[in-house]
Amino acid sequence: MRIDVFTIFPELIDGYAGRSILGRAAEAGLLEVTARDLRAATTDVHRSVDDSPFGGGAGMVLMPEPVFAAVEAVDPPRPLILLDPAGHTFDQAAARDLADLDGFSLLCGRYEGVDERIRTELCDGGLSIGDVVLAGGELAALVVIEAVARLLPGVLGNEASVDEESFTSGLLEYPQYTRPADFRGHLVPEVLRSGDHGRVAAWRRAQSLRRTLERRPDLIERRGGLTEEERTLLEEHGEPSGD
Ligand code: JF5
Numbered sequence: 001m002r003i004d005v006f007t008i009f010p011e012l013i014d015g016y017a018g019r020s021i022l023g024r025a026a027e028a029g030l031l032e033v034t035a036r037d038l039r040a041a042t043t044d045v046h047r048s049v050d051d052s053p054f055g056g057g058a059g060m061v062l063m064p065e066p067v068f069a070a071v072e073a074v075d076p077p078r079p080l081i082l083l084d085p086a087g088h089t090f091d092q093a094a095a096r097d098l099a100d101l102d103g104f105s106l107l108c109g110r111y112e113g114v115d116e117r118i119r120t121e122l123c124d125g126g127l128s129i130g131d132v133v134l135a136g137g138e139l140a141a142l143v144v145i146e147a148v149a150r151l152l153p154g155v156l157g158n159e160a161s162v163d164e165e166s167f168t169s170g171l172l173e174y175p176q177y178t179r180p181a182d183f184r185g186h187l188v189p190e191v192l193r194s195g196d197h198g199r200v201a202a203w204r205r206a207q208s209l210r211r212t213l214e215r216r217p218d219l220i221e222r223r224g225g226l227t228e229e230e231r232t233l234l235e236e237h238g239e240p241s242g243d
Contacts, residue, residue: 001152002103003033004076005141006067008049008110010035016142025155033145036076038108041069050110059112067107067118077103079124083137083144084109087126090144094127098144099151106144108137167205170223172216174207205230206237 013035050060
């Protein structure tokens with residue numbers, strides 16, 4: 001998969017994309033992230049990419065000329081997506097859709113906004129990573145890239161089994177523990193040390209369900225509520241959740 005990122009901070013994208021899971025995906029030839037400098041095609045001495053808004057007001061706006069020029073100079077993989085608080089909300093379903101493509105490109109807005117013609121005449125769409133305002137789109141772009149990269153075949157080492165995935169998709173994670181079994185008097189639940197894989201699996205599913213019901217009932221709603229089997233499972237694991 002090819003991902004081009006248009007930004008005034010290409011070194012920021014290169015720095016992150018060269019490490020950890022993204023760096024390994026690149027080394028394995030599964031992903032090619034290319035950071036493209038929005039100043040590359042500027043002609044003025046200041047290499048300007050922003051200007052004050054028509055109609056007045058504070059702040060600076062990303063100009064159409066340098067941005068169109070940077071994009072047109074390389075004819076990047078499409079769709080070209082603007083990271084934008086006004087875009088569609090990015091979620092796991094959007095990540096899966098992007099992971100099905102051969103490539104796409106991201107444009108990082110900065111400053112107080114971008115000239116509207118960049119949105120309407122250059123970009124194919126916009127994505128927001130949530131109701132938060134950032135100084136620029138770079139961190140949002142990296143969120144999108146990492147979420148998509150880990151879905152690409154071969155990128156993750158320990159692929160979860162399809163069976164477990166179908167049980168737990170759309171639920172919060174169950175509590176995990178590692179050694180020691182007794183940490184300052186806080187004990188690991190007995191079932192996890194029992195060696196009974198059936199009991200462990202049932203306990204984990206019950207924990208995932210309870211946690212999701214308590215903290216993210218919207219996610220239970222989205223799955224169409226609880227099945228009769230899930231209700232029974234929760235009743236059989238009636239002890240307090242402890243969180
Ligand atoms: C940006 C205009 C881009 O703040 C963001 C953002 C928030 N969620 N997703 C992206 O991007 C920077 C600010 C203003 C365009």
